[in-house]
């Protein structure tokens with residue numbers, strides 16, 4: 001398949017580009033480098049530098065490349081920022097994919113894979129989380145992702161678009177060969193912050209809340225390796241052959257891991273101490289979020305290869321150890 005990877009220079013997109021190459025597909029990257037990294041794109045992969053909302057640029061792209069499938073990773077991912085500046089999120093996470101879909105349909109491209117999120121569920125009423133739970137996001141980040149899911153449903157019915165929406169839990173880890181990894185600026189995610197604190201490159205880790213109703217009082221999340229996420233995106237290709245088909249999958253390992261357990265894994269894997277400060281709860285953090293990915297296992301044959309937090313942290317450590325400043329292309 002010739003696959004347009006929108007956001008292919010970002011964290012999950014860049015890992016997916018490598019998995020596509022490994023599986024014998026032809027990725028083409030579309031990125032505007034607001035958050036993406038040029039060094040994350042492998043040599044020889046064609047790059048189109050443009051905004052998704054740039055209709056003329058997308059027309060040129062779709063005229064030049066015979067794209068079979070479009071994958072969309074080009075979203076902003078900061079929950080707190082989405083509350084403070086919702087306009088930015090409705091523009092980039094809703095209006096931009098709308099413009100991309102518009103261009104796709106103008107050019108007869110009708111297969112789409114969407115990066116959605118467990119944040120579309122809000123504060124779920126049961127664990128582990130299956131696909132059929134009610135979706136009630138509690139911030140504009142989750143809302144814009146749900147809005148795109150709903151738009152895709154309407155487009156499937158009306159225009160024969162076939163699509164899959166993957167609701168990621170906590171994407172984590174890095175390429176096994178240490179070549180690419182996680183480099184957000186600003187960084188807000190637990191594992192890179194814990195590793196950076198252990199390396200002495202970042203301040204002591206703030207643990208947000210120790211009074212949650214969980215076994216050790218800290219929040220539990222479901223950390224899932226980026227390469228495992230990427231493999232699900234490729235496993236869906238056959239199913240997208242049916243016009244108007246639509247699929248939703250929750251992607252996680254199914255294992256709840258607490259903040260304290262992540263810290264212990266980082267200390268074990270790195271052999272370093274993570275300096276910690278205990279801080280109040282962060283607004284909007286549910287106590288526990290973990291997936292029931294049985295549907296993806298049954299229907300896609302998807303099994304996470306990185307099944308433990310130690311295995312995930314090992315790959316992250318390989319990247320951070322070799323790249324203490326990340327890609328080195330952003331001011332920290």
Ligand code: UDP
Nearest residue numbers: 188189190193206207208219221259282285
């Ligand atoms: N967390 C923390 N300190 C940090 C960053 C995160 O204690 O500096 C906690 C956060 O409260 C949550 C978990 O780690 O329970 C994962 O947070 P992250 O921001 O990595 O992902 P999220 O679950 O928000 O998508």
